[in-house]
Amino acid sequence: MxxxxxxxxxxxxxxxxxxxxxxxxxxxxxxxxxxxxxxxxxxxxxxxxxxxxxxxxxxxxxxxxxxxxxxxxxxxxxxxxxxxxxxxxxxxxxxxxxxxxxxxxxxxxxxxxxxxxxGCLELIANDSVKGISDLRGKRVGVFTLDSPQYVLVSLMAAYVGLDPVNDIEWVIEEHNFAEGFVEGKYDAVLGQPPRTQELRSRKVGHTILNSTTDPPWSQxxxxxxxxxxxxxxxxxxxxxxxxxxxxxxxxxxxxxxxxxxxxxxxxxxxxxxxxxxxxxxxxxxxxxxxxxxxxxxxxxxxxxxxxxxxxxxxxxxxxxxxxxxxxxxxxxxxxx
Structure with a gap:
């Protein structure tokens, strides 16, 4: 923490x-x-x-x-x-x-x-991750361990029973955040506009959680x-x-x-x-x-x-x- x-x-x-x-x-x-x-x-x-x-x-x-x-x-x-x-x-x-x-x-x-x-948040992952529970043992990109992305993904992971500290490998990427995902430095990344729209237009990754449509976050x-x-x-x-x-x-x-x-x-x-x-x-x-x-x-x-x-x-x-x-x-x- x-x-x-x-x-x-x-x-x-x-x-x-x-x-x-x-x-x-x-x-x-x-x-x-x-x-x-x-x-x-x-x-x-x-x-x-x-x-x-x-x-x-x-x-x-x-x-x-x-x-x-x-x-x-x-x-x-x-x-x-x-x-x-x-x-x-x-x-x-x-x-x-x-x-x-x-x-x-x-x-x-x-x-x-x-x-x-x-809404406005999307957790985008590569083909090795189908849902939040699949983040166990996977790499998740964050700006820093002092970033909102870390807190939000940790809460999403804990909600499905994962231990955010021990079950996820956190990868720090302070620059070129979206590009780090494109380059394969991590398996998932939590994006917000305009990064999510940019990745979607490039057909990179797929959304495993959308806070606009997926409960309980969408509620x-x-x-x-x-x-x-x-x-x-x-x-x-x-x-x-x-x-x-x-x-x-x-x-x-x-x-x-x-x-x-x-x-x-x-x-x-x-x-x-x-x-x-x-x-x-x-x-x-x-x-x-x-x-x-x-x-x-x-x-x-x-x-x-x-x-x-x-x-x-x-x-x-x-x-x-x-x-x-x-x-x-x-x-x-x-x-x-």
């Missing part, structure tokens, strides 16, 4: 250092109190993060919500972007559910506010939205407005993927229209209203608690690291 131990120490330290209207109907912004701040910093990942489309569309809508200073910030690319919010570089974050859980367990003061979408959010506890506590009206803009962006992803893909490219968030459009077709952005955000947190927290990845119980995690009041209000307001 090197990932969790290293990450817990890093994020706890980072947290301590940082502490020293387009879709559907909604309550008009003018009917609410003005935002306590007109500034917000959102994360961006230059050239990647195709699945952050809902977040990327929020920028223009936030100006209609009364924000005059909307900044997309990229932190250190060498660490997972959960470190950006822990370092105080961004006010909001989008990340895999287990990564949010590890941050909360490490003492990082964040609040998970809502799910964004389900829960893949990525969720969080904000710093300080931003939520000091700026509740602004927090709701930011979340509303992101969720309206998710609605646009589902209702008009071709326009959304064009916007992502035109605004410089991603380079490829074709990959953006394919990603939007693969991911379910329409589920933020229907899925139970707390159930997704509880599902992953229980898996991580049972495998020793986190020390806090699922209920402790939910009690200290979530705030559903804004989501509950927006589900009522943003009715289709």
């Amino acid at each position: 090197q990932f969790i131990q290293n990450r817990r120490r890093f994020l706890a330290g980072a947290a301590a250092a940082s502490a020293a209207g387009l879709i559907g109907t909604s309550t008009p912004a003018w009917a609410e109190p003005p935002p306590e701040t007109t500034s917000v910093r959102l994360p961006r990942y230059i050239g990647g993060a195709y699945c952050w489309a809902g977040l990327y569309l929020a920028g223009e809508m936030l100006r209609a919500e009364g924000f005059t200073d909307v900044r997309y910030v990229q932190g250190d690319k060498k660490v997972d972007h959960s470190a950006w919010i822990a370092n105080g570089e961004t006010d909001f974050s989008v990340n895999y559910v287990p990564i949010h859980l590890a941050s909360i367990d490490a003492g990082v003061p964040i609040r998970v506010l809502s799910g964004l979408h389900s 829960h959010f893949c990525c969720m939205i969080s904000a710093t506890a300080d931003y939520v506590d000091r700026h509740p009206v602004a927090t709701k407005r930011v979340l509303r803009a992101i969720l309206k962006g998710a609605d646009l992803c589902a209702s008009d993927p071709s326009w959304t893909a064009g916007q992502m490219v035109d605004r410089g968030f991603v380079p490829s229209y074709e990959l953006a459009l394919q990603t939007l077709g693969d991911i379910r952005y329409d589920r933020w209203r229907d899925f139970d955000a707390e159930a997704s947190m509880r599902f992953y927290a229980l898996r991580m608690y049972e495998t020793g990845m986190i020390k806090s119980s699922p209920q402790e995690i939910i009690s200290t690291g979530t705030d559903w009041r804004f989501l509950d209000e927006l589900k009522r307001e943003l009715k289709t």
